[in-house]
Amino acid sequence: MLSELISRIEALIPGPTYSPADLEQKYPIRNLPAGAMVTRIAPSPTGFMHIGTVYMALVNERLAHQSSGIFYLRIEDTDKKREVQGATGLIVNCLQRYGMRVDEGEVAQDVEVGNYGPYKQSERANIYKSYIIDLLRQGKAYPCFCTPEELKDQHDMQELQKIRTGYYGRFAKWRDASEESVREQLAANTPFTIRFRSEGSESGRIAFEDALKGHRELPENDQDIVVMKTEGLPTYHFAHVVDDHLMRTTHVLRGDEWFASVPLHLQLFQTMGWQPPTYGHVMPINKMEGSSKRKLSKRKDPEANVAYYDEQGYPVPAVIEYLLNLANSDFEDWRKANPTVDAREFQLTFQKLQNSNGALFDFTKMDDVSKEWIAKSSIDEFFAEAVAWTTMYDAELTDRMQSDIAYTKKIIGIERHDPATVRKDVAKWSDLRHEMGYFFDDFFTAESAHLSESLVKTMEKKEAQRVVAAFLETYQIEDTKEEWIAKIRTVCRELGYAETAKEFKLKPESFAGSIANVTGVLRILLTGRTFSPDLYEVMRVMGIERLRQRLMAIT
């Protein structure tokens, strides 16, 4: 009977069958310094890169590398129904772009490195099969011929009768089936799954240490879970145990949704006779919906997708820093103390990682982190990053920026002289068009319809003409800032405006307006908006021709 069963499995998964001893030898204990952590990120290729996956990858990668360990990528593609073509490339690419150094697994299109592979579960079918057969031989697993409908009916019945659902105890129909009936099913070619024969009991408790949550106790697993699906591939539970053992993973840091299955996983490790890894369960990133929290959803929330951050143009290091701060809230203190050090130098700790609750993604904070990051970049870095983004998402702007690089760099350089007081307008590259578009004449013209409207609010047209005329009379592009201010003040004096805002505040009735009105008109005419960077610098960057042209538009 057993040999018939095994040959059925062999037919399902053709190819070699290994002995456990062979596998132990093939994947030896890693030779690493004491304390080195071996971690992994194990996504499913569903064609979607979740920001939470990047977060988990980041935590695992940092923990591994800061302990001189190994971080590897394993593709969990045992669910053929959900798999999407090309999804692995998306994962590999994303990890690469986010600066995650992958030591083993697929590191580039169809390039796999590491001695513990293959790192794609679908290519490990023979390994799982080998262990399944071994379990069968030991009587620690058995075939189950229940149909999905049958299982569903049982589940419904259990629910109806308010008893615990599942395949256990007296509900484990095939657990103690007679050889005769198994033979019968085999002969009839009935599809089957292989179930794990659980020795646990409902009343038993199992204690363990979670790397983040600390000491925990949970009920033992008494479910005879499926370890091999009908098509011959393992379920997550089984594949994870086999892989993390063979790949010699020391720390499994994964989403909190796995927490409840720790007893099952520990039980599987014990049955296999293996040392389990240390588990750590990380809370997911959430979103508020009404009065309840929920995990960022692939379908409902665009920001769940890593692609969203790229489209918006958040610099990768800024996203990393935001996530790092989510993982360890003292990151920002460290950053303040070490403004120029690479974020990799920061030591991530388990203790700080135990977010009591799933955090909400805060874009206001994200913007701030990002502004700070961009403010630190040099003009050339800014230009390169900006163009890299616009090339993908804003061809028009790329065109303007590239057609006069010197001019563009001068624009970027405005209020960027002193690192301590760099202007922080740009949080993401998609802000660029708004922040610097008006420097380019055709963009400016397109926007200038708003001009007259804003202008009327500030000052009457005739008055504006007088201001412009008086200003142009003395303005020189070579003026120093002091000279420039002095000239503006002169214009104010001549036309009856207060020379300082203070003066105007004291006696508003004795002036036609304040100096702010004068510069305000100039600003609107030059930039098309009521706020902009330092006007003196804006004028110098625009150049005398452009300046005259824009100012004369009012006359």
Add this chain to the structure above:
RNA sequence: GGCCUCUUCGUCUAAUGGUUAGGACAGCGGCUUUUCAAGCCGUUAACAGGGGUUCAAUUCCCCUAGAGGCUACCA
């Protein structure tokens, strides 16, 4: 329904059996400024509720409420 977990300013969080409950972002106000930012200074704002234990509880225990997770031949 069962099992498990969590709850500190709007958000991310820190700390503690005795504190003016700290920081960051956002907000607000001021200074400065040609303006908008930045910067600097200041400021609003939290221990979910109820019982215990204790000289003392945000901290320890219990209950309630709210939120979350798991309860698949998905991961």
